[in-house]
Amino acid sequence: MKNKKKKVVVPIGPYHPLLEEPEFFALYCEGEKVVDVEWQAGYNHRAIEKLSEGKHWDQVTFLVERICGICSTSHPFAYCNAVEDLLGISIPDKAKYIRCVIGEMERIHSHLLWVGLAGHFLGYNTIFMWAWKYRESILEMFEIITGNRNHYAMFKIGGVRRNIEDEDIPTLRKVLTNLAGKLKMLTNAVLDDPVLGVRLKGVGVLTEEHIKDFGAIGPVARASGVSVDVRKDDPYSAYPFLDWKVIKTQNGDVFDKAVVRLLECMESVQIIEQALNFIEGNDGEILNEVREIPPGEGIGHHEAPRGECFHYVKSDGANSPVRHKIRAPSSNNIPTFKASCIGQMISDVAIILAAVDPCYCCTERVAVYDIEKKNKKRYDFSDLVELSRKRTEELRREV
């Protein structure tokens, strides 16, 4: 405690419950260097688990879809897997492939969103503009296939609610071919850029031990060389029938996390193309009608863009779940800040916090408290981004 008094505390975080993901971070600094970090979450408790106990089994699918706006299909995916595990039924083959297409399209748009935001925080607004431009074509495809850009409402216990029509498939293929070219360009642009290399390599390193200690999952773990992917480890849906590989890199820094995400997008494009080959011209069933849910319990998971999303449901044979437990991937990944932020500069913290891919409103407001001098200086979010960009600018001059 005596030691901490000398340090400057930088609390980051809004207490505003309306924002997507309000979190609180307190950075303990010595000069520009971060020596300790504390975090708190739970400012946006919406009682989703309790609400789901008051809804019908079919209604819960739409409730859990609204947990997250970006990965809005991963929760219904995991929930439907859980209820189907409880029922012990298998769904029609075509429905399995449609589920995979929707899941992978979501991964592409989520990862592109992250790459764009990372570029924005580093002062590379071109990456931001381009990534979001390429992402737009996927969102338009979502509107054509599912009827909405963001909340797709495709999942139902026992299958899917909508078919992917044969006349939409050529459009989707065309969009994917265009996207694959653009993704290649973007990946190479990120890999070759000397400034991005200096700015991101060796920043916010998470070693394999850190990943195992904190139980981190998803692209965060795969960037550190830990091959964790539920799609391979415990295959579900149509993933075992498709040919794809788990992307992993060794270094565990922010740069590798970006690379993993971009390469995963390419892999997703391949998965979708294979799945479309199965769907095209297939007149099979898409829904295995479920009449009632017997007593019992079931678990289900899905590899969301941010990691494994886990659902547990318990039924007593009635119309709604008795217990519904949800674990989102961010709750595993956010504690890794304890390892990745320490020893870094404040200007790097913005990108390290973003590298885990939480919704970024967590740094909406920053205040610097200098305990020794008893003065208070307040930074807002734009100031933190400004710090981050200044550093990029400095490095650019050096390179």
Next chain:
Amino acid sequence: MRKPKLRELKEAISSIFSKPFTTEFPFKTHTPAERFRGKPEYNQDTCVGCGACFQVCPSNAIEMIDTVVEGKGKRVLVQHPKDCLFCGECERNCITETGIQLTKVFDVSYFDEKKVQSSIEHNLVVCKHCKEVIGAEKHILWTLRKLGNLAYSQPVMISGLMSDLELKVEVEETVVAPIQRTDILKVVCPKCRRLAFITDEKRER
């Protein structure tokens, strides 16, 4: 200029000579996709007022208001776009399949909510004895047609059928308490019909 930059330069130059990627939304109306899920609307002709949409709605965006005044009932179904998720469960579970349908309307923000909400009114069939709601008139007729000949097995349904065929003779259909066995041919709810049997039996003894 470094060599890798040429690749991005190509993209940048092609961006300069192409139209802006963003849409000119307020000036140019956006046309949604063919199967877009927009605001649900009631179909005045095919909705029968069964209330299935009200029961399946995940966000309770559909309101069902039953009012009974002096033996005459009215049911109003209101769809509130402010609460709506546009999931399409109401359309999927509609018993007539076209009673409520999703439209392509995506612009539902108004200061006055009544401008965008869709509502429908139905007459209710009310029990003559206890004034309990039995169902919407159109819903009962729809069920009769589905049942075919079986519809003649039930007194309420027979009187319903007769009015549908315009055969019904206007009779004063009030039930005077206490309910008697003869009253079961009038429009009474299942609960009252059972009561009629039980009390009548007691009286005979």
